Each structure stands twice: as C-alpha cells, then as structure tokens.
Amino acid sequence: MTGTKITLAHGSGGLAMQQLIKDLFVKYFNNPHLSLMEDQAQLSLASFSNSTDKLAFATDSFVIDPITFNGGDIGKLAVCGTVNDLAVGGAIPKYLSAGFIIEEGLDLATLELIVKSMAQQAERAGVSIVTGDTKVVHKGACDKLFINTSGIGVIPENRCLGVSQVQAGDKVLVNGTLGDHATAILQARGELALSGDISSDCAALNELTELMQVAGKVHAMRDATRGGVAAVCNEISESSQLSICLKETQLPIHQEVRAVSEMLGLDPLLMANEGKLVAFVAAENADAVLAAMQSHPLGKQAACIGEVSDATTPQVVVEGLYGTHRQLQMPVGEQLPRIC
Amino acid sequence: MTGTKITLAHGSGGLAMQQLIKDLFVKYFNNPHLSLMEDQAQLSLASFSNSTDKLAFATDSFVIDPITFNGGDIGKLAVCGTVNDLAVGGAIPKYLSAGFIIEEGLDLATLELIVKSMAQQAERAGVSIVTGDTKVVHKGACDKLFINTSGIGVIPENRCLGVSQVQAGDKVLVNGTLGDHATAILQARGELALSGDISSDCAALNELTELMQVAGKVHAMRDATRGGVAAVCNEISESSQLSICLKETQLPIHQEVRAVSEMLGLDPLLMANEGKLVAFVAAENADAVLAAMQSHPLGKQAACIGEVSDATTPQVVVEGLYGTHRQLQMPVGEQLPRIC
Incomplete structure (x- = not known):
C-alpha cells in the first residue's frame, strides 16, 4: 500500500482497492475463501452436518463513537456483536462477512489496527471472516468508519430457544x-x-x-x-x-x-x-x-x-x-x- | 409511527425503534422470520436439499448519492447488488439481511419509499429479507442513508464457476x-x-x-x-x-x-x-x-x-x-x- 491515508481510490473497484484488500483484509483475515478474491464465499454444507440442523443468520452495523475505547474498538465490537446475536439464539457461529464504509482521510494505520483487532477476535471466537466489501465516501459523508458484520451459524437440531x-x-x-x-x-x-x-x-x-x-x-x-x-x-x-x-x-x-x-x-x-x-x-x-x-x-x-x-x-x-x-x-x- | 422525520430515538433499541421496525420493515418485508422480532433468522436447511450443495455468502454496502435516480433507488440497488453477487457465482439467491444506517432528520416518507422498493425488488428476485438492523447517527455523521445487504444462496452440487x-x-x-x-x-x-x-x-x-x-x-x-x-x-x-x-x-x-x-x-x-x-x-x-x-x-x-x-x-x-x-x-x- 502507498500513502498513509484512505483516499476515494481505495473504494474504486480498481487497483488501489485491490491492493487495500490484499494488503489488509486478506492478510489479516487470512483464510482460503477470502484469498480467492471472488465476490462471494462458497461454503461447504459439510459443516452443517445434519440436514435437520438449522441455519442462523444475523446482521449488525456498528457506528460507535469513538472508534477505539478502553476494552475494545469498533472492529472487536463488530465481531463480538454478530457472534453474540447468533450465540444467544442457540447457534454455533461459523462465518462472518465484513462491510466497511470508510471516510476519506482515515489513517491507514488506524484502519490496520481495527482490522487486526477483528482478526484476533474472530480467531478467539472460532469464526472466519469469509467475504467482505469496502466503500469509501467523501470527507464529511460519514464519521470515520462504520462496519457491518453479518454472520452464519448452525443450530443443532435438538435446540429450540426463543x-x-x-x-x-x-x-x-x-x-x-x-x-x-x-x-x-x-x-x-x-x-x-x-x-x-x-x-x-x-x-x-x-x-x-x-x-x-x-x-x-x-x-x-x-x-x-x-x-x-x-x-x-x-x-x-x-x-x-x-x-x-x-x-x-x-x-x-x-x-x-x-x-x-x-x-x-x-x-x-x-x-x-x-x-x-x-x-x-x-x-x-x-x-x-x-x-x-x-x-x-x-x-x-x-x-x-x-x-x-x-x-x-x-x-x-x-x-x-x-x-x-x-x-x-x-x-x-x-x-x-x-x-x- | 409518530412524526415525519427519523430521530435518534429510532436507533435506540427502545420503543421508537420497535415501532419503526414493526410499522416499516416487518410490514413491507413481510415474512415469518422477521415478525418474530428475534436478533437472528433461523432458516431450515431443507431448502439446501443436498448436503453436497454449497452455501454462497456475500455482502455489499451501498452509499450511492443521490439515493433515488432514474431507474432505481438505494433500496432497489441494495437488493439487486447482493442478489447479483450471489448469482454470478452460480448460486440461487435465497435470503438477505438488511442493515440500515440512517442520518437523523431523514424524512420517514423517503425511508418508506426505499423500504417498499426493497420489498418489491426482493419479491421479484425471489429472495426474502429475513433479518435486519437499524442504526441512527447524528445529523452530519452520515449522508442520508447507507444500506448493507448480505445474502445467502445455494449452489447446486454440479456447478463450479470461478x-x-x-x-x-x-x-x-x-x-x-x-x-x-x-x-x-x-x-x-x-x-x-x-x-x-x-x-x-x-x-x-x-x-x-x-x-x-x-x-x-x-x-x-x-x-x-x-x-x-x-x-x-x-x-x-x-x-x-x-x-x-x-x-x-x-x-x-x-x-x-x-x-x-x-x-x-x-x-x-x-x-x-x-x-x-x-x-x-x-x-x-x-x-x-x-x-x-x-x-x-x-x-x-x-x-x-x-x-x-x-x-x-x-x-x-x-x-x-x-x-x-x-x-x-x-x-x-x-x-x-x-x-x-
């Protein structure tokens, strides 16, 4: 990556975005799904071993201010929040997506810290971040960084919480x-x-x-x-x-x-x-x-x-x-x- | 719903948010998963009939400006974008999530038009919007409305695109x-x-x-x-x-x-x-x-x-x-x- 700030080019669908994805997201979220650089992750149903198991699906957007705080940051929060939405329904969380909306001018070093934090938390929680999206908006069109995570989990058939x-x-x-x-x-x-x-x-x-x-x-x-x-x-x-x-x-x-x-x-x-x-x-x-x-x-x-x-x-x-x-x-x- | 504008209370997790969800999202996205008002959708694996089928998972955030234009709006775009990410990988799109980040002061009538448009497009594309999330940020902290959709599809076993x-x-x-x-x-x-x-x-x-x-x-x-x-x-x-x-x-x-x-x-x-x-x-x-x-x-x-x-x-x-x-x-x- 060149430069120290996020620019509109990082959200362009072009070379700068490709580099950001490779140098940051693929590097830290490190798993075979992401490194394929496809627009979707293809997940084996073998992890949902039993056809009477159910699939849990949850989503959450994070807009917390400030983006770092004592005990966490928006990245850790984004992983934990969706993992928890799945877990409290009786699901075993498996896969997350991560959608970033970034304000032009955000320090790349800040983004890197947050991505690293997401990766660490995902590993600790036993989930993989398998697909993602990056948008960059003009300075002033969003406040620093918003993250959406969606998640998929498996609910063993004998469970029925609600x-x-x-x-x-x-x-x-x-x-x-x-x-x-x-x-x-x-x-x-x-x-x-x-x-x-x-x-x-x-x-x-x-x-x-x-x-x-x-x-x-x-x-x-x-x-x-x-x-x-x-x-x-x-x-x-x-x-x-x-x-x-x-x-x-x-x-x-x-x-x-x-x-x-x-x-x-x-x-x-x-x-x-x-x-x-x-x-x-x-x-x-x-x-x-x-x-x-x-x-x-x-x-x-x-x-x-x-x-x-x-x-x-x-x-x-x-x-x-x-x-x-x-x-x-x-x-x-x-x-x-x-x-x- | 009372009032004609989105307020911070609509993102509070309290009564105003509950009402917004019921009067808008549950009303238009109308399906049994959403009306349960749980934090996750629980999906039967029966729709993924064959254990050798694969699951496709994609995410996309939409920040388009302006939010309505000739031929569409941010809602239609948010449904089509994720449906297409799934479809081009060979998947049959099934379920979507919808995460809204709304700027305080947005006209409720505008939001309603966009939610309606999402519902229509989802029906046309044969997908259900089964789980969601709403955040409201202060005026100036985002530009009108951002929408994230994530999607799940099924890839029949004989397909291998890439x-x-x-x-x-x-x-x-x-x-x-x-x-x-x-x-x-x-x-x-x-x-x-x-x-x-x-x-x-x-x-x-x-x-x-x-x-x-x-x-x-x-x-x-x-x-x-x-x-x-x-x-x-x-x-x-x-x-x-x-x-x-x-x-x-x-x-x-x-x-x-x-x-x-x-x-x-x-x-x-x-x-x-x-x-x-x-x-x-x-x-x-x-x-x-x-x-x-x-x-x-x-x-x-x-x-x-x-x-x-x-x-x-x-x-x-x-x-x-x-x-x-x-x-x-x-x-x-x-x-x-x-x-x-």
Missing part, C-alpha cells in the same frame, strides 16, 4: 456486571468530569452459551446491548405476555458504574452492554446453569436477578431494597447515541 | 449496454450540462444467470459494477494469467452514454453498471448461451465482446475499429465516487 419457550417460574440470569460498556464509552468521549478506568465488557459469548446449554435447559437468551436489560425484559414480557420481576439487590453493578449512573441520572438497567446476556432458564436448572456460567471467565459475576411470573398484567417490575416496586418500562429514546 | 475455470478460447459475453448506471447517476447529480433520460440498468440477474447455465457451460461470471468491464477483465486476466481481447466495435453502448462519455472523457468500459454481467463461456457453447441471454428481457442486447487467449503476457487489450490495439488497464482510482 421467546415462545419462556415460562412462568423461569429464573432470569445475567453473566455479570451491567452498564460497563456504556460507562467506558462515556469516559472515552471525555464527557465525564471524573476520570475512571472502567473497561467495556465487549466480548464474544459463544463459548459461555455452549457451556450453559450443556448444563441445563435454557429457554431463551438475549444480549443486552442498546436499551440494556430493560429493553430485553420488556421485549420478552410483551412477546410472551408474562411478567418479569427483577430484584434490585441482586443486580451485579460495578461500583464505578453505580457512581457514574447516579451522578448522571442513568439507570444501569437501561445502559448498553456488549458482553452481557440475559438468560431465561427453567427453575429446576437455574442453579446448574448459573454454576456453569460462574465457571467461565466471562461469567464469574453471573447472578440470578429475577423471575418470570404469570401475573395478570404482563409487565416488568423491579423490587427495591425495602420491598418497594417500580415498573421498568421499555426505554423510549436514546440514553447514549452511537453506543455501538 | 476464475480457475476460465480457459484460452473462452468467449466473453455481456448481457447488454455498458455504462447506463454511471450515466444515470451523473444525470441525477445534475453535473451534466445536457439533460437526458438514460435509466440505470439496476436489476437482479438471477433469472438470467439460471437460463445461461441451462443453455451451456459457463466458466465464470462477474457483475461489472465499480470499475466496470475493465476491472472485471483485468481481475480475471491477472488471476488466470490469460489474456483477454475485447473488440471495440462489438461493445453494446447506448448512443446517449457514448455521447456523455466522449464529452466527459470517460471510457464506457470503466463505467459502473448495476445490471450487467460479464460471462466467460466455452467457445462451443457461446452461441447457445448468447441466444439464451437474448431470449430474456435483461439480455436483449447481449453480445459477444471478445475472447480469452494464452498470449505470452497476460493483459487486456481492446481492438479498435481499424485493427489498432490499446491496452485496457485496471482502473487505478475512482471515476465517479459513490456510484453504488
């Missing part, structure tokens, strides 16, 4: 502290008077979800990204027409996140996470699944935070310290735009 | 006039002194590619988008280490495109198309494949424009009217940024 499986009596589990990602982004934006060193929880959860499903019957899982645990619980409550009661005292919340949220008037239950899931688990299996979670580095602080019931009006309620109850509504607007 | 199949003696076929899309975009941008009514060739080619493959042995196909026929031929020449000779007199070029390209000093061979493919076909099958192309509405003006040879130095050459030869190089930069 809202329809959630039942009264199910326990509500999370795999650790809430609101870390949102707090890390606030700090990275320099919008807080206080300094701090909270790290984003950005992580791929597919190893954890496999452990959980071996340990016991998981009825449904969702990753608690935009809208946080509040959005997940309200979606599940609305779709299943069941109520969910969360216990304030059981919520795992990092001390620093608690301080920031109190100061800014934010509710950690609404704050975005990028490595946290909410699981709805049959009561009789909840202890076993929780123990499995706690045995994994990404679930050390896992907790049971509530329970599903068939109370007459489906709603999400938080029980406070002194037995008080408040309704936790679906968030309406955006606490923090461009959080992912 | 650069590695191209041989000396192969005929080079195109399915119609070159440069229509680029010219339509130039006109839509109002950058031309002359008025005109060239329509973009934006179209899904999967029906055409099926007809062609029934008619005879197609060795490789590529859609001639950014970089045009020149980029396709140079990629194929470089990868196969074969030469390609195109005949200037055989190139199908609309009279108005010829006039525009001469006036602006553009080469139609480098201009972007969005409904044109270049096929490399065994000589003995070329007539049959060409006839099949001409029998389809999207191939009426199909033509044989050249031939592959094993000349010592792999290169792409254009033979002119009087037998002159010029080398057609890989385009280096961008003739027209944001053409797709």
Whole structure:
C-alpha cells in the first residue's frame, strides 16, 4: 500500500482497492475463501452436518463513537456483536462477512489496527471472516468508519430457544456486571468530569452459551446491548405476555458504574452492554446453569436477578431494597447515541 | 409511527425503534422470520436439499448519492447488488439481511419509499429479507442513508464457476449496454450540462444467470459494477494469467452514454453498471448461451465482446475499429465516487 491515508481510490473497484484488500483484509483475515478474491464465499454444507440442523443468520452495523475505547474498538465490537446475536439464539457461529464504509482521510494505520483487532477476535471466537466489501465516501459523508458484520451459524437440531419457550417460574440470569460498556464509552468521549478506568465488557459469548446449554435447559437468551436489560425484559414480557420481576439487590453493578449512573441520572438497567446476556432458564436448572456460567471467565459475576411470573398484567417490575416496586418500562429514546 | 422525520430515538433499541421496525420493515418485508422480532433468522436447511450443495455468502454496502435516480433507488440497488453477487457465482439467491444506517432528520416518507422498493425488488428476485438492523447517527455523521445487504444462496452440487475455470478460447459475453448506471447517476447529480433520460440498468440477474447455465457451460461470471468491464477483465486476466481481447466495435453502448462519455472523457468500459454481467463461456457453447441471454428481457442486447487467449503476457487489450490495439488497464482510482 502507498500513502498513509484512505483516499476515494481505495473504494474504486480498481487497483488501489485491490491492493487495500490484499494488503489488509486478506492478510489479516487470512483464510482460503477470502484469498480467492471472488465476490462471494462458497461454503461447504459439510459443516452443517445434519440436514435437520438449522441455519442462523444475523446482521449488525456498528457506528460507535469513538472508534477505539478502553476494552475494545469498533472492529472487536463488530465481531463480538454478530457472534453474540447468533450465540444467544442457540447457534454455533461459523462465518462472518465484513462491510466497511470508510471516510476519506482515515489513517491507514488506524484502519490496520481495527482490522487486526477483528482478526484476533474472530480467531478467539472460532469464526472466519469469509467475504467482505469496502466503500469509501467523501470527507464529511460519514464519521470515520462504520462496519457491518453479518454472520452464519448452525443450530443443532435438538435446540429450540426463543421467546415462545419462556415460562412462568423461569429464573432470569445475567453473566455479570451491567452498564460497563456504556460507562467506558462515556469516559472515552471525555464527557465525564471524573476520570475512571472502567473497561467495556465487549466480548464474544459463544463459548459461555455452549457451556450453559450443556448444563441445563435454557429457554431463551438475549444480549443486552442498546436499551440494556430493560429493553430485553420488556421485549420478552410483551412477546410472551408474562411478567418479569427483577430484584434490585441482586443486580451485579460495578461500583464505578453505580457512581457514574447516579451522578448522571442513568439507570444501569437501561445502559448498553456488549458482553452481557440475559438468560431465561427453567427453575429446576437455574442453579446448574448459573454454576456453569460462574465457571467461565466471562461469567464469574453471573447472578440470578429475577423471575418470570404469570401475573395478570404482563409487565416488568423491579423490587427495591425495602420491598418497594417500580415498573421498568421499555426505554423510549436514546440514553447514549452511537453506543455501538 | 409518530412524526415525519427519523430521530435518534429510532436507533435506540427502545420503543421508537420497535415501532419503526414493526410499522416499516416487518410490514413491507413481510415474512415469518422477521415478525418474530428475534436478533437472528433461523432458516431450515431443507431448502439446501443436498448436503453436497454449497452455501454462497456475500455482502455489499451501498452509499450511492443521490439515493433515488432514474431507474432505481438505494433500496432497489441494495437488493439487486447482493442478489447479483450471489448469482454470478452460480448460486440461487435465497435470503438477505438488511442493515440500515440512517442520518437523523431523514424524512420517514423517503425511508418508506426505499423500504417498499426493497420489498418489491426482493419479491421479484425471489429472495426474502429475513433479518435486519437499524442504526441512527447524528445529523452530519452520515449522508442520508447507507444500506448493507448480505445474502445467502445455494449452489447446486454440479456447478463450479470461478476464475480457475476460465480457459484460452473462452468467449466473453455481456448481457447488454455498458455504462447506463454511471450515466444515470451523473444525470441525477445534475453535473451534466445536457439533460437526458438514460435509466440505470439496476436489476437482479438471477433469472438470467439460471437460463445461461441451462443453455451451456459457463466458466465464470462477474457483475461489472465499480470499475466496470475493465476491472472485471483485468481481475480475471491477472488471476488466470490469460489474456483477454475485447473488440471495440462489438461493445453494446447506448448512443446517449457514448455521447456523455466522449464529452466527459470517460471510457464506457470503466463505467459502473448495476445490471450487467460479464460471462466467460466455452467457445462451443457461446452461441447457445448468447441466444439464451437474448431470449430474456435483461439480455436483449447481449453480445459477444471478445475472447480469452494464452498470449505470452497476460493483459487486456481492446481492438479498435481499424485493427489498432490499446491496452485496457485496471482502473487505478475512482471515476465517479459513490456510484453504488
């Protein structure tokens, strides 16, 4: 590659783009599908061994600002986000695509760091980035870098997770502290008077979800990204027409996140996470699944935070310290735009 | 939906986003996968009947400016582009994802038109949009609307298309006039002194590619988008280490495109198309494949424009009217940024 900045030529379909693809994407994402330089990846169905298995397909675009932060960057996030969308549905993530929209003038060194980070995270999560696309837009037509990842996974035939499986009596589990990602982004934006060193929880959860499903019957899982645990619980409550009661005292919340949220008037239950899931688990299996979670580095602080019931009006309620109850509504607007 | 403009709340993960998804995406893309409102689509492998079939996976982001133009809009383009990436590899396109990055303030009516257009084009092409994602960024952080589509198709086991199949003696076929899309975009941008009514060739080619493959042995196909026929031929020449000779007199070029390209000093061979493919076909099958192309509405003006040879130095050459030869190089930069 020549030059140190992305130019419009890098999105031209011509020589400069070919070089960018070879010197960056093919180099780091290193796999036989990409090096063919075709417009599509051709994947053997042998990896989907059983014709009664299902295919999971998910997509996510990432527009986070800033593009690097404590605990991650937009590339790591783009891999983890789509891996997690697949994993929480019971799928084993296999293949990712990566679509880049780049602002003219972006430092090539920055792009290289992010591509490297995607490659590392993909390897760690056991997925291959097998096809991609690069567009470059004029300075000012996008903010630095947006990345779309889409993913394909395989769902073994005996698995059936989803809202329809959630039942009264199910326990509500999370795999650790809430609101870390949102707090890390606030700090990275320099919008807080206080300094701090909270790290984003950005992580791929597919190893954890496999452990959980071996340990016991998981009825449904969702990753608690935009809208946080509040959005997940309200979606599940609305779709299943069941109520969910969360216990304030059981919520795992990092001390620093608690301080920031109190100061800014934010509710950690609404704050975005990028490595946290909410699981709805049959009561009789909840202890076993929780123990499995706690045995994994990404679930050390896992907790049971509530329970599903068939109370007459489906709603999400938080029980406070002194037995008080408040309704936790679906968030309406955006606490923090461009959080992912 | 309330209001007439997209707000940051529409990308929040909360109520406003849920409503946008239900009132727009689920309404128009109408299929059982989407209406489940899960983060992933779960697809039966039964549609991939044979375990020796392969899966094709492609992705494309669309950043075209303007977002509507004569003959299409960014939505139609986003469906056709990924359908074509799949089809030219020999795949039967099945499922698409759609990821929207929307600028705060975009008219909801504009977004609705584009979503409707995607739905219509998807139906016409026989694909379902089964999963999606919506992000909203501050005014000025992106230009109106970007769309990523990723797609999954099935490649029947007896098919094996690709650069590695191209041989000396192969005929080079195109399915119609070159440069229509680029010219339509130039006109839509109002950058031309002359008025005109060239329509973009934006179209899904999967029906055409099926007809062609029934008619005879197609060795490789590529859609001639950014970089045009020149980029396709140079990629194929470089990868196969074969030469390609195109005949200037055989190139199908609309009279108005010829006039525009001469006036602006553009080469139609480098201009972007969005409904044109270049096929490399065994000589003995070329007539049959060409006839099949001409029998389809999207191939009426199909033509044989050249031939592959094993000349010592792999290169792409254009033979002119009087037998002159010029080398057609890989385009280096961008003739027209944001053409797709």
